[in-house]
Amino acid sequence: MRLKTNTTDVLIIGAGASGLMCAATAGYRGRKVWVLDHAPKAAAKIRISGGGKCNFTNQVVTPNEFICQNPHFVKSALARYQPQDFIDLVDRHGLEYEERELGKLFCCHRAGDLIHILKTECDWAGVTLQLKTSVKSIAKLTPKTPDEAAFRIETNECFIECQSLVIATGALSFPKLKASNFGYQVAEQFGLRQVPVRPGLVPLTLKGKWRDFCQKLSGIALDVKISTYNEQTEKSFEEALLFTHQGISGPGVLQISNYWQPGQAIEINLLPNVDVLAELMQLKQSNASLIRWLQQFWTKKFTQAWLEMYPIATKLADLPNEEIERFAQQITHWILYPSDTAGYDKAEVTLGGVDTDEVSSKNFEVKNVPGLYFIGEVLDVTGHLGGYNFQWAWSSGFAAGQTV
Known part of the structure; x- marks a missing residue:
């Protein structure tokens, strides 16, 4: 059977925290956005984090709370989308949350409330979310104009051509939640340097x-x-x-x-x-x-x-x-x-990942591959415990979403 070919402006692989934030941000800019994930549910890691209540940010977030081979890399995104920006977002949706020790903010009831907010934002922004979909291959095209597709992705259901491709696949922690090394494979395909990975917050x-x-x-x-x-x-x-x-x-x-x-x-x-x-x-x-x-x-x-x-x-x-x-x-x-x-079964995050020198700190586009972006945990950026890794997801997703 011949697979159908679909087109979209932006294709995001990974329906986690950074991917959904990027999708909504780009969708509100009028971009046609499609999000794929091989898991049966979106944002599974949000659902189980913080004992099911998700420590979604911290009152005070500075670059000092992050581990990265280039300590300056995180500054731009964190400055452009701060904890208060995300707090304003969840306030608009009426999320009930509480502050705990050291400025940590948690959902009062369940993390599913936060996932509902992110999915609602994506709905309002016109984003297409497709789960249980695996990516078989990614091919780089040679567009003659900015309006032409730069990538052709083969999935188990169809081909998708897009101008911007965002890798928001997360990393290796929590393999039971379908975590995989897919993002690292894409980085390798395009010749990007990587920092060796190991379990973190473990x-x-x-x-x-x-x-x-x-x-x-x-x-x-x-x-x-x-x-x-x-x-x-x-x-x-x-x-x-x-x-x-x-x-x-x-x-x-x-x-x-x-x-x-x-x-x-x-x-x-x-x-x-x-x-x-x-x-x-x-x-x-x-x-x-x-x-x-x-x-x-x-x-x-x-x-x-x-x-x-x-x-x-x-x-x-x-x-x-x-x-x-x-x-x-x-x-x-x-x-x-x-x-x-x-090990990764018990690790909350993965240290290491795609070398941040390979991507722009302003918009997360790969310097040598126009139209390709890496955001969130797949990069060599790891926050301390306390809501910092989710803030990195929001900040990096927002920064990329403003450009893709």
Whole structure:
């Protein structure tokens, strides 16, 4: 059977956060826009993120919250479409949302409300959304005028010719949601450099006695300061750590996972807002109970597990200062060597991707392939935890949508 050939001004591959934002923006400019996705539902990652409530942006977003080989690349898009612009959009639709710690904004009810807003915007902008459609091949054409098609895409249902082609396919995290390496394959087809990829915002796993330690404490959370070091930088975050059956997770661990490399240590201060040594010395002077003091900050279960791992005579008055100093050091500089990350199945994002030097920071068009655009997570841009990756989706999608 001969496949029909359709034409459109803009074809966007990927119906996620950046793709839908780009589609609506371009559609409102009067462009004829078509969005394809191989998944059965649009924006699946939005639906499950933030525990089903989607941390869709942050009150304060600066370039400092992003990891990219070119730290200046993110500045233009973030300046042109800011958190308040997206907040204004969801306000117009009456979305109920709440602010949580560190400026994070979440849907009050369910992330599906946000997906409904994005799809409604696309409907109003005249966008065609086609799901369960796989792309078989992409061919570059040689248009003689700007009105002629620059690309010919073969799908499992038809051919589509378009002037502008936008790759908004996301990356490798959450393979159960149909995540794939398609965007990287397109980049390779057109000869674009890529930064090696790895899981980001991901739990860390441990082996041996520390895995057993964490397993025993699974479900317990502590507010900590967690750090990692390499030759160039020290990176620290003061957020919660959660013990799991495989190792450690929680916001602080997810943040540090973006900077940790295999073989490196992480250092954890279990009482970051306490002068531990001074208070232990005070306990020694007053002959007070160490266990009672620890249980001001920790659960009984964690206190017990810690004292089993780092035994100390509970009557501090009988101990030399050196032993108390060593115990304080163990609490404030707990060193762990993770064995690995929990992989793409548990990763919220993918680090690395299409080298940002290959695309314009103003409109995300590939410098050497006119009409081809890459937006969102497929690029080598990764935000910290806290709504920054969704803000990158909105900002990059909007910037490209103004040009395609």
